[in-house]
Amino acid sequence: MTLTQTLFEVIDMRSFSNLWFWIMLALVWSSASHRVIGVPFDMVARARRFGGQSERDLVDLVRINVNRMLHVAHVAGGWLIAVAGFVLSSLLLLAFWYDVEFAQAVVLIALPMGLVVVMGFATARRIAAEQPDAQTLCRRLARHRFWVQVIGMISIFVTAMYGMYQNLSVAPGF
Template identity: 85%
Template sequence: MTLTQTIFEVIDMRSFSNLWFWIMLAVIWSMVSHRVIGVPFDMVARAKRLGGQSERDLFDLVRINVNRMLHLAHVAGSWLIGLMAFGLSSLALLAFWYDVEFAQAVVLIAIPLSLVAMMRFALARRIAAEQPDLQALCKRLARHRFWVQVIGMISIFVTAMYGMYQNLSVAPGF
């Protein structure tokens, strides 16, 4: 047995049975749910609790990120939607028509993240239109974070179920 064969026997290089995939999945959803439209959620709690400079910092950071996102949507929105649709549909085709396991793993991460991205752009547009006060802004950001966490939990659950199915379907004797 060669060294390469030994390494590939000891370390499974498939996506759903690889520990690094599951660590990456947890880190991605942790990072996505911590930042609401680019604003760390601890800033929202601090601004609600302390007010003053923390409140001004929150409004400034929200304004900067909202303007940045709206500018991106205005300048390249149609192109981004087209490229994302092409990329996701190509990836889904590779994943489920051609049965590429790595593509399946990426699809199970990318599709929920694209839904979160659409929600972020909608929230940015709503914040820019309404110009909410501190309480309304904090409530909107908290509600957005809650729904991102719900999507993340559903995504992790579906990925875990599909990953277990994949691992059991390729195991010897099944």
């Protein structure tokens, strides 16, 4: 037996039984939860706790990110929706019609992250329309983060259940 055959026999290269997939899933949801519309959440906590310059920094960074997001949506929003729709529908077709396990793994990450991106744009649009004060802005960002975390928990749970099902269905005797 060659070295590569031994490695592939010892390390399963399927998506749901691969440790790197689960590490990537945790990193994706951790980073999505840490950055709320591009603003690190520790800045929100610091602005709530200390006020003053921390609040002004938060308001400035949120304004910059909201303007950036809305500009991207205005300039390329239609194209981004079309490309994202094509990619997601292609992945869904590969994943569940053609039963490609890698595509299933990517769909279970990309579909909920797409929902988080849409929520981010909706939050940015609401912030731009309302122009809230610093404390209201902190509450809005905390609420957005809460819903991102809820979507992340549901996504991780569904991915874990589906991954266990996939791993057990490959095992002999199932």
